[in-house]
Amino acid sequence: MIERYIKLSVMGLLGLTGLLSSCSTDELELYDQKKEMLSFAPDESAIKTYSFMSRPEGVMRDTVWFTVNLIGFTSDRDRYYELEQIIPEPTKDTLPSTAPSTPPSVMAEAGKHFVPFDSPEVRQALRFPANAITAQVPVILLRDPSLKQEEVTLRFKLKESSDFNIGYKEYQHRTLKFSDKLVKPNxxxxxxxxxxxxxxxxxxxxxxxxxxxxxxxxxxxxxxxxxxxxxxxxxxxxxxxxxxxxxxxxxxxxxxxxxxxxxxxxxxxxxxxxx
Structure with a gap:
């Protein structure tokens, strides 16, 4: 029991200390010791690019990895977190217009361009290992033929689960742009x-x-x-x-x-x- 209280996510607590010194109580929710929090790693790029062009033709799926950090106590058991795709709501900027403009980014479709986050396969893979303070987040991409003609964008965020609350708001989102053609790396x-x-x-x-x-x-x-x-x-x-x-x-x-x-x-x- 003592070891559990000593073995904390140092990265998470240092970040919490920094935010408490610079943010008001209205900007940061109080830490809930009943359920730890997760945030994406702040030193990792928030936007990644990927191309199936780097893989042999027979490779029909691949995984891109992100990192999440624990804010709070470690556990002697595996815990699970969840992801959710961000679906933008239509605005006046995205509604049809007769004026010429830059084509909007194509949103990735679950089941077509990536394995859905709520599928049994992904749910099982979104595991935060026992006694760990970081974990690797898998996003499984599918090599749909449409990717040879267009780049698609997948925006997603951490979602509250039975084991975890969400952490710092500025580190809750990630963006992945991918295709089956050569594209400019971020x-x-x-x-x-x-x-x-x-x-x-x-x-x-x-x-x-x-x-x-x-x-x-x-x-x-x-x-x-x-x-x-x-x-x-x-x-x-x-x-x-x-x-x-x-x-x-x-x-x-x-x-x-x-x-x-x-x-x-x-x-x-x-x-x-x-x-």
Whole structure:
């Protein structure tokens, strides 16, 4: 029993202390010791991108992972939490209009683009392990043929369950954009990688054997907000310099065959910095 009270989520309690020092009682609900709280990890990107293009054609489903943190006491038993898709209500901005505008994002459909959060499979997977202070949240994506033509967006949030209350409001939501075509990663930093294009992205994959998606960029030290960890910048610049040389060799081979240099569909040449 003593161990249970000592083994707390340090991350959660530190966050609670910080909020109590900066928020009024109207902004933060009192901590309920009868039921612990969960929040998504604050140091994790709130928006992730994924493409089935990084997987073999026969792979018809894949899982993208998020992280939740415990606020409160650990338990000697497994506990379960719930997720809920956020369905936007129609507004004057989303109602049909005769004026030209940017096409709205396509909302992901449960059962078509992802395994429903209330399905037995997902309910069983949304498990917070005994004695843990963090857990990995699985979102199971389905490779529907429509993803080859369009990117879809899944917005979801933590939902109160029999074991958990929801935690900090600003860390309750996550967004996942996915497709079956190459799309610009959310962590793409133009200063290092230059202007994004699908042809350029495809060349980077072929030249390095890496997917150059958010997961790979995160490993390289890319951060939300358009930054790269200072300690990793020299390594990233060296990678880009290698891509610059490989592109030069590719374009030389193209010219020898009487072809144009590697370009996007609109004719814009693919380029990399030489640093």
């Amino acid at each position: 962590l793409w930093v133009s200063y290092f990688l230059g202007t994004y294009g699908p042809v350029k992205h495809s060349f980077m994959i072929q030249a390095t054997g890496e997917n150059w998606d958010d997961d790979y960029l995160r490993k390289l030290g890319f951060l939300p907000g358009g930054y790269v960890e200072v300690a990793r910048q020299a390594y990233v610049m060296n990678l880009v310099k290698k891509l610059y040389k490989k592109l030069a060799a590719e374009n030389e081979a193209r010219r020898a065959r009487g072809e144009e240099v590697l370009s996007e569909a609109d004719g814009t040449p693919v380029t990399f910095k030489s640093f």
